[in-house]
Every structure is written in structure tokens, then in C-alpha cells.
Amino acid sequence: MHGFELEQGEQITMVVRRHWALLALRLLPDILLLAAxxxxxxxxxxxxxxxGARVIVGLWMLCLWVMMFSRVTLYYLNAWxxxxxxxxxxxxxxxxxxxxxxxxxxxxQDVTTTVDGLFATWIGFGTLSVETAGMGDKFMMTGVPSPxxxxxxxxREVTELHGGAAASAHADxx
Amino acid sequence: MPAxxxxxxxxxxxxxxxxxxxxxxxxxxxxxxxxxLFLAWVVYTAVAAYHWVAYGGYTHRGxxxxxxxxxxxxxxxxxxxxxxx
Numbered sequence: 001m002h003g004f005e006l007e008q009g010e011q012i013t014m015v016v017r018r019h020w021a022l023l024a025l026r027l028l029p030d031i032l033l034l035a036a037x038x039x040x041x042x043x044x045x046x047x048x049x050x051x052g053a054r055v056i057v058g059l060w061m062l063c064l065w066v067m068m069f070s071r072v073t074l075y076y077l078n079a080w081x082x083x084x085x086x087x088x089x090x091x092x093x094x095x096x097x098x099x100x101x102x103x104x105x106x107x108x109q110d111v112t113t114t115v116d117g118l119f120a121t122w123i124g125f126g127t128l129s130v131e132t133a134g135m136g137d138k139f140m141m142t143g144v145p146s147p148x149x150x151x152x153x154x155x156r157e158v159t160e161l162h163g164g165a166a167a168s169a170h171a172d173x174x
Numbered sequence: 175m176p177a178x179x180x181x182x183x184x185x186x187x188x189x190x191x192x193x194x195x196x197x198x199x200x201x202x203x204x205x206x207x208x209x210x211l212f213l214a215w216v217v218y219t220a221v222a223a224y225h226w227v228a229y230g231g232y233t234h235r236g237x238x239x240x241x242x243x244x245x246x247x248x249x250x251x252x253x254x255x256x257x258x259x
Binding site: 003049050051052053054055056057058059061062065066069070072073076077092095 | 211215218221222225226228229235239243246247250251253254255256257258
């Protein structure tokens with residue numbers, strides 16, 4: 001479904017993507033470039049592009065649109081999937097490069113959130129980093145919307161996982 | 175030596191397509207270029223559609239996104255082709 005298989009009994013709790021405002025910021029220059037030749041030709045000649053100019057402007061807008069659509073597609077393909085037992089980090093920098101890594105929630109040692117700057121505070125996004133025990137790895141995601149609530153969710157899942165394990169160990173008389 | 179008009183436009187300029195008005199008459203090379211661009215767009219759209227659909231969960235957003243992509247692309251393409259005679 002997302003390019004990975006869920007274990008038996010595993011459920012997706014949340015899918016986290018970067019904040020939409022960051023996508024909008026990246027698309028803004030493309031939108032300006034998309035409209036620029038049309039506006040320039042119209043303002044210089046006093047009429048809408050015609051003939052060869054129309055062909056060039058049309059193809060330019062088509063190319064820009066394809067670039068914008070690629071950005072939107074890759075934005076949706078990059079995500080963190082938080083399940084009841086692990087966090088899956090899906091990274092897709094290009095169409096033909098897809099990396100999926102996952103780490104178990106019971107290995108999570110520390111979850112840190114950072115909201116840095118006026119824009120990030122105003123819009124409400126930040127960096128979420130998760131440190132795992134043993135491996136010494138640190139998984140990081142930037143531009144996460146409401147990072148504190150995502151951190152709370154991860155910690156709640158970790159607590160539930162440990163609580164469930166402790167309860168079953170207690171029931172087994174360990 | 176024959177007299178030359180110093181401000182006369184060079185002959186080759188007359189063979190260029192008009193960029194300001196009228197319509198563009200396509201030669202073989204230009205037609206091939208347009209066809210190559212169209213084929214590249216078709217391949218790109220197929221690759222993008224595969225990603226939206228195959229990595230599922232996104233299907234409910236993938237279908238409208240692809241619809242918007244196709245409608246806008248066809249619009250831009252038709253606009254461009256409208257300049258060709």
C-alpha cells in the first residue's frame with residue numbers, strides 16, 4: 001500500500017508529512033515563472049502572445065507545470081508513518097529513488113522537537129528527531145506540522161507498548 | 175561594387191517564424207520537437223500516475239491530482255498548439 005507491509009495486528013496511527021505551507025513556498029517561484037512570459041509578452045506587445053510566441057509561452061507553461069506537479073507528487077510521497085509498533089520513514093527525493101527505513105517504537109529513547117524562527121512559530125511547524133537505543137541512530141524530519149502533538153503521540157504509543165509488555169509479563173508471572 | 179542598404183534586414187531573418195503575430199508554420203524539425211515533447215509528457219504522466227497509485231493510501235488524493243495534471247497539461251498544450259498554422 002505505501003510500499004511496505006504491515007505486521008499482523010499493526011495499525012497505522014498517523015501519517016506525517018511536511019507542512020503544506022512549505023510546499024506552497026516552494027511552488028511560489030514556479031507560479032511566478034509560469035505567468036512571467038505571458039505577462040511580459042502582453043505588456044511589451046500590448047496583445048496576447050500569438051504565433052511562435054504563443055507556442056513558446058504554451059510549452060514553457062507546460063514545462064513549468066510538470067515541474068510543479070513533480071514537487072507536489074514528491075511532497076506526498078515523503079512521509080513518516082507512525083504505526084502501533086514502529087515508525088516508518090519514507091524518503092523519495094526523486095521518482096526513481098525511494099528509501100524506506102523503520103525502527104521499532106520499543107527502541108525509542110528520546111523524542112525531541114524544535115520550533116525555530118518566527119515563521120515556524122507563526123505557521124506551527126518544526127523539526128522532530130527520534131533517538132533510538134542501541135543503534136545510536138537519530139531519525140529526523142523537518143517541517144513537521146504541530147511537532148509537539150506528534151511527539152506526544154509517539155510517546156503515548158511507546159508507553160502503551162511498554163505498558164502492554166509489562167502487563168503480559170506480569171500475567172505470565174515474570 | 176553594388177550599393178547596399180546599411181539598415182536592411184538580413185535575408186535569413188525573413189525565414190524565421192514570426193514571434194509577434196500571425197501563426198507559426200511548422201517544418202519537419204519543429205513538428206518532431208513538438209511530438210517528442212508530447213511523448214515525454216506521456217511517459218512522465220505514466221510514471222507520476224504509477225507513483226500516486228502504487229504507493230496507495232494516496233489514491234483518494236491521487237485521482238484528483240492526476241485529473242488536475244491532465245486537464246492543465248492539455249490546456250497548456252492546446253494553447254501552445256493554437257499558435258501553429
